[in-house]
Amino acid sequence: MQTPSPRVQEQLAQVRIVLVRPVGPRNLGAIARVMKNMGLRQWVLVDPRCDPLDPEAVTMAVHGADLLRQARQVPTLAEALQGCVQVFGTAGRREPYPPEWQVQSPRQAFPELLAAGPVALVFGPEDQGLSNEELALCHRQIQIPTDPAYPSLNLAQAVGICCYELRTLLCPDPPLPPSPGLSKPAPFELLEGFFGQLEALLLQIGYLYPHTARRKMLKLRALFHRAGLTVSEVALLRGILRQLQWSQTARRRNLPQDD
Structure with missing residues (x-):
């Protein structure tokens, strides 16, 4: 208070x-x-x-x-x-x-x-x-x-x-002070790394196809830009993507091989 x-x-x-x-x-x-x-x-x-x-x-x-x-x-x-x-x-x-x-x-x-x-x-x-x-x-x-x-x-x-x-x-409520690091907006290069990782995973799992990837990625970019992602949020999302990529790779390794 x-x-x-x-x-x-x-x-x-x-x-x-x-x-x-x-x-x-x-x-x-x-x-x-x-x-x-x-x-x-x-x-x-x-x-x-x-x-x-x-x-x-x-x-x-x-x-x-x-x-x-x-x-x-x-x-x-x-x-x-x-x-x-x-x-x-x-x-x-x-x-x-x-x-x-x-x-x-x-x-x-x-x-x-x-x-x-x-x-x-x-x-x-x-x-x-x-x-x-x-x-x-x-x-x-x-x-x-x-x-x-x-x-x-x-x-x-x-x-x-x-x-x-x-x-x-x-006593009107004062603006909450920003939390160091947590609310820092994600810079361009960090977002581009995230978008590249996201596109690669979506191609890998078959959600995207090469001939439609550009159009759908434009929509996904717009969605995340509207969210105004912070540095910590991008790190969270990329951690999820890495886990999904690892899970997808492990599943493929365990698939039975054709004779």
């Missing part, structure tokens, strides 16, 4: 995950784990209905158990949101919401969330989600796009998706 810059770490530290009346210790453990995976550490439990240090929560959190001990607990959502300049509430239900609300996906909404300052991302209870009154305390409402056939998400899954969206927005 890419190490975030100090600026990105500061932005992540401004994000507060708020869980309203969570009931499942296993969910709390899974959320602690994914928060730590994605570099988020600040969270608040509003009137929780389970103990964040329940053995099931600790087991699910694995190396994120320290976040369970750090979770702040408050009695009301309003108290959990103190100091936040932007609050995003997650809307999980499918019935119509007030027309004044512009419900967005996390990917649409999060660029503005990260540009704000201290912000909160609020999730409702597992069984019913946030009420309209609770969503009305939020500045914006977001909803994770899901298939209409089964739209309901588990709480830990919803938090995990949102944490991932935040992380990828701040």
Whole structure:
């Protein structure tokens, strides 16, 4: 995983995950784990209905158990949101919401969330989600796009998706560094040696005939050129060809001789 810059770490530290009346210790453990995976550490439990240090929560959190001990607990959502300049509430239900609300996906909404300052991302209870009154305390409402056939998400899954969206927005994947030798493009002479060996074997086994070899080899050349073979890939293919040539020669030696 890419190490975030100090600026990105500061932005992540401004994000507060708020869980309203969570009931499942296993969910709390899974959320602690994914928060730590994605570099988020600040969270608040509003009137929780389970103990964040329940053995099931600790087991699910694995190396994120320290976040369970750090979770702040408050009695009301309003108290959990103190100091936040932007609050995003997650809307999980499918019935119509007030027309004044512009419900967005996390990917649409999060660029503005990260540009704000201290912000909160609020999730409702597992069984019913946030009420309209609770969503009305939020500045914006977001909803994770899901298939209409089964739209309901588990709480830990919803938090995990949102944490991932935040992380990828701040830390886009860098290009993977090339592996020395493995991704080096094969030079002209190496490819020509391969094509010569391939043509000889295909003539030997009767796939090619002298009068059609040129036309078919043009097609095979085009195929391998499109593949953009590397040095190591050509070496792999030539090793296969050598084994096939040896097998073909050995088979012919073992054929019974005509009297």
